[in-house]
Amino acid sequence: MYQVFWGEFLLHDLRLSDYFLQNPELSEEVNRVAEFTFNIYPDHPHFNKLEVLVPNIIVKKDGNTIFKGRIISEKMNMDNSKQVTCESELAFLFDSIQRPFDFQGTPEALFTQLITTHNNQVEPYKEFKIGKLTGANLDNNNYINRSNENYVNTFDMITDKVLNTIGGYIQIRYEEDGTYIDWLDDFTNEESQLVSSQEIEFGENLINIIAENDATETYTVVIPLGAEIEETDEESGETIKKRLTIEEVNEGLDYLVNETAVAKYGWIVAPISETTWNDITVANNLKTKAQEFLNTQGVMLKSTLELNALDLNVVDKNIDEFKMGEYIKVKSMPHNLSKTYLLTKKILPLSKPENMNITLG
Secondary structure, eight states: OEEEEETTEEEEETTOTTSOOEEEEEEEETTSOOEEEEEEOTTSTTGGGOOBTOOOEEEEETTEEEEEEEEEEEEEOTTSOEEEEEEEGGGGGGGSEEOOEEEEEOHHHHHHHHHHHHHTTSOGGGOOEEOOOGGGGGOSSSOEEEEEOSOEEHHHHHIIIIITTTOOEEEEEEETTEEEEEEESSOEETTEEOBOSSOEETTTTEEEEEEEEEOTTOOSEEOOBOSEEEEEOTTTOOEEEEEOOSGGGTTTOSOEEOHHHHHHHOOOBOOGGGSBOTTOOOHHHHHHHHHHHIIIIITOOEEEEEEEEOOGGGTOTTSOOOOTTOEEEEEEGGGTEEEEEEEEEEEEETTOGGGOEEEEO
């Protein structure tokens, strides 16, 4: 049972004919701001209470909060109904600015600095407590260099300087003492991955499937570059800046090759933007990092599944629902599938949850 509230005022409950929203839909995606949309008509008891940018929208399932956020746009239709779009509280990170800075230190310290800077600018209800920081474990050196020359909002800064370079996932978490923001290396329950006890199986709850293997980010060769190094030219005495390479520890070669992948896919060099690590100052460490990238992320095909699957929790509360950040096993003999995927995106029509669309990858 899904309910929608504006603060303490009920907006949507299918059991009550007067409190009804047209096409309420919740869209969630990892490392993205969740979005909730609906249409509301003038005869709704609380039609005139809605206000843009006030963080009063709450979506609940069986009494538990699954979305909190604010209205960011209202469109008035010909019949005077409103088409409303809301964004989750993670969007508060767009409201603060990170000024130019130079940073050297641990990944945890950088993430903490970015959130602290955000908290110092915004209202108390937009502040986040620092939560779990297991995402820092993805950096082998535990020491990074980051700089910013522009004025960038906090969400984009975290995406650029943390998620795109180190990896992991950010999420917000509601506790009794406040709202926490976590930076996770993976979605786990202590040491093990969060795996849904509900599976998706052909002939059971699988409605439609689109499988995609994307090779646009598959590479077989990398040219790793590290931090900038200053050297003095012996003839001119001028200071020259150049990047650290792996030549001195790689038999004079500045590149690494995955021979198995080359035999299969051919010679494909990764973009330098993907294989530049500004915080690595030791050639051996640079080679290790590049080899790790090449043998895992670099040579892998990006595999995703877009599914329409019936969440059996809709008809049986004893079955676990599909949750963001959980791993789900998909079994389909006709598609030669028996694999576990991370649930990375979910589009849920509240009035017709059986039409839920999920993306695994």
